[in-house]
Amino acid sequence: MKNKSIYILGIESSCDDTSAAVICNGKVLTNVVANQDIHAKYGGVVPELASRAHQQNIVPVIQQAIQQANIDKKDISAIAFTRGPGLMGSLLVGSSFARSLSLALNIPLIPVNHMQAHVLAHFIEDENQQKPPFPFLCLTISGGHTQIVKITSYFTMEVIGETFDDAVGEAFDKSAKILGLPYPGGPFIDKYAKLGNPDAFQFTKPKMSDLNFSFSGLKTGILYFIQKKVRENPNFIEENLNDICASIQRTIVEILFDKLKKAVELTGIKHIAIAGGVSANSEIRATLKAAEEKYGWKTYIPKFEYTTDNAGMIAIVGYLKYLENDFSNQTTTTTARLKVNEN
Numbered sequence: 001m002k003n004k005s006i007y008i009l010g011i012e013s014s015c016d017d018t019s020a021a022v023i024c025n026g027k028v029l030t031n032v033v034a035n036q037d038i039h040a041k042y043g044g045v046v047p048e049l050a051s052r053a054h055q056q057n058i059v060p061v062i063q064q065a066i067q068q069a070n071i072d073k074k075d076i077s078a079i080a081f082t083r084g085p086g087l088m089g090s091l092l093v094g095s096s097f098a099r100s101l102s103l104a105l106n107i108p109l110i111p112v113n114h115m116q117a118h119v120l121a122h123f124i125e126d127e128n129q130q131k132p133p134f135p136f137l138c139l140t141i142s143g144g145h146t147q148i149v150k151i152t153s154y155f156t157m158e159v160i161g162e163t164f165d166d167a168v169g170e171a172f173d174k175s176a177k178i179l180g181l182p183y184p185g186g187p188f189i190d191k192y193a194k195l196g197n198p199d200a201f202q203f204t205k206p207k208m209s210d211l212n213f214s215f216s217g218l219k220t221g222i223l224y225f226i227q228k229k230v231r232e233n234p235n236f237i238e239e240n241l242n243d244i245c246a247s248i249q250r251t252i253v254e255i256l257f258d259k260l261k262k263a264v265e266l267t268g269i270k271h272i273a274i275a276g277g278v279s280a281n282s283e284i285r286a287t288l289k290a291a292e293e294k295y296g297w298k299t300y301i302p303k304f305e306y307t308t309d310n311a312g313m314i315a316i317v318g319y320l321k322y323l324e325n326d327f328s329n330q331t332t333t334t335t336a337r338l339k340v341n342e343n
């Protein structure tokens with residue numbers, strides 16, 4: 001095994017991004033992502049359209065990932081693919097392709113849990129990024145999930161808090177929709193919030209004593225607030241967009257960090273990572289960074305390209321499993337529902 005280059009091809013197709021990556025000994029050589037703009041006009045992901053777009057994108061995306069990595073397909077040691085959770089029609093496109101290619105090349109197939117991959121993206125080899133030591137806590141925040149996970153080894157993860165209803169990404173996207181912003185609206189809220197006053201408007205935060213989250217009440221509160229204000233002044237949104245976005249974002253950030261602080265108190269763990277698409281948010285990143293000095297935490301913030309759905313994170317899990325000889329047989333199936341502690 002010594003000095004041998006291990007190349008893993010990662011394939012991700014769980015939702016609306018088709019992605020392929022090639023990594024060599026844990027280092028990303030290529031990480032190609034094809035976004036699907038088609039969903040924007042529907043204000044959310046349309047599953048049937050997503051699987052059709054994956055069908056169109058999968059071959060060129062994989063070809064590009066292999067070609068730009070400057071390797072031949074025969075150099076690939078194993079293929080890692082997203083097994084779940086996600087949209088079944090989308091998952092099937094990536095998993096069927098991965099299965100066929102592994103049979104054709106006669107190399108191992110490695111199923112990957114998408115939620116573990118968001119967390120384990122922190123273990124991609126990168127000289128500028130520090131890896132978290134075990135145990136650490138990870139706040140995984142995406143369009144589909146909001147979890148605080150305790151990680152004691154690569155594949156030993158425990159959810160110690162999660163959302164009862166909407167994910168935090170949905171809270172961003174649904175708020176943005178109320179304001180008439182395009183889908184997905186999270187990045188737009190982030191952009192306008194930079195120019196606004198976060199104390200301009202107050203929104204009620206959920207009262208939950210444990211480590212769990214709820215975002216559906218916030219969404220309803222924002223909807224009623226905006227409807228009332230627009231009745232009084234039809235130009236309310238345009239005239240106050242920056243302040244509204246800053247106030248919504250500040251409320252969400254406070255909800256997240258109240259729980260994170262509680263999780264640190266309860267576990268005594270001060271190594272804190274973030275993961276998932278919403279961890280691209282600038283205020284969440286800045287607040288986490290500030291917590292190093294404020295609370296004595298050591299924090300781990302992934303590069304932007306490894307926060308939203310991408311195959312680099314799938315490939316790194318494939319690599320870690322490859323090192324442990326953890327391969328599947330060809331009968332491993334995709335599954336729409338999969339918990340972070342399930343392999």
Ligand code: KG4
Binds near residue numbers: 141143144145172184
């Ligand atoms: O992880 P991801 O790419 O896909 C899922 O697995 O869900 O996350 C997508 C979510 C969307 O809700 C999007 O609005 C949100 O991440 N997002 C952001 C930002 N960038 C992406 N939310 C807030 N601020 C951002 N800068």
Ligand code: ZN
Binds near residue numbers: 309
């Ligand atoms: Zn994701």
